[in-house]
Amino acid sequence: MKAAVIGAGAWGTALALQLCRNGHETSLWFRDPEKARQARETGVNPRLKNAALPKELDLTADPMCVRGCRLVVIAAPSFPIRSVCRAVAPWLDPDAVMVSVTKGIEPGTLLRMSQIVAQETGHPVVALSGPCHAEEVAVQVPSGCLAACGDKALAELVQDAFMSETFRVYTSPDAIGAELGGALKNVIALCAGVVTGLGYGDNTKAMLMTRGLTEMARLGVSMGARKETLAGLSGVGDLIVTCTSVHSRNRQAGILIGQGLSPEAAMNQVGAVVEGYYATKSALELCQKQGVEMPIVSAAYQVLYNNADPRQVVGKLLTRQKKAESEDLGW
Secondary structure, three states: OOOEEOOOHHEEEEHHHHHHHHOEEEEEEEHHHHHHHHHHHHHHOOOEEEEOOOOOOOEOOOHHOOOOOOOEEEOOOOHHHHHHHHHHHHHHHOOEEEEEOOOOOOOOOOHHHHHHHHHHHHEEEEEEEEEOOOOOOOOOOOOEEEEEEOOHHHHHHHHHHHOOEEEEEEEOHHHHHHHHHHHHHHHHHHHHHHHHHHHOOHHHHHHHHHHHOOOHHHHHHHHOHHHHHHHHHHHHHHHHHHOOOOOHHHHHHHHHHHHHOHHHHHHHHOOOOOOHHHHHHHHHHHHHHHHHOOHHHHHHHHHHHOOOHHHHHHHHHHOOOOOOOOOOOOO
């Protein structure tokens, strides 16, 4: 099968390697022609230095690389995703299936990434999400993902394209849950980094992750997601890996904020897109729109956008009005 991955960041590169290893004729599209040229010459993408790029992988800056492709993976960051989709849309084959792997919520419209891809291309979209860091998938560390789409056949098409002995892919009809899990866990991971930077311990992180998952599920269910999805790979699985891994940019940025840097300085020091920063604002707008209580997300917004002191914000969270852990205990 012919496939193209649009977006040559770390995750896009890792997925292109996975498709290439599975025997698919694969192109990896770079926005910058000079970076594509350098990658061809060196056989390495600086965004993913631990993996060599095979000669069979086509490295290009030409959006026409999607012509004849059955699968087109959109792996751009969330903020330029519309312009990236518009660049390739004229060259898509009529039967092309889009695969959205970006994790985020669009500011203003509050649309999920697959909804944006569908709007801009007019093609069916499968959301691929899960607890996978590019640095590990690229070197075939055993990993698992979720292919989510209301059309079972399309979800299975993506499952078959990516699945291997080291990369297990499950299917689900719940794209809402899969994408909200992938976007919201970045907010909680940023917070996990902050509490680490403040010097708090494992107890604090465990409480934060658990209550963060509750907020993710609360919002997801209000929007039509299934609780089971948020308890699966693209929910709790992605939450665990992003809150704890040394590869997590969100966690790294949070640590720096907890140590006293401003959000802007922290993101500059990380040197790559910190999706949790942007997702926090959108998540707050979503919970207000849905009438859902999300105190951790609200606290994150205060730190990231209103310069609130993280230690004071944690104190306010801990001293909120007492309540039962679950809203539906039936007492």
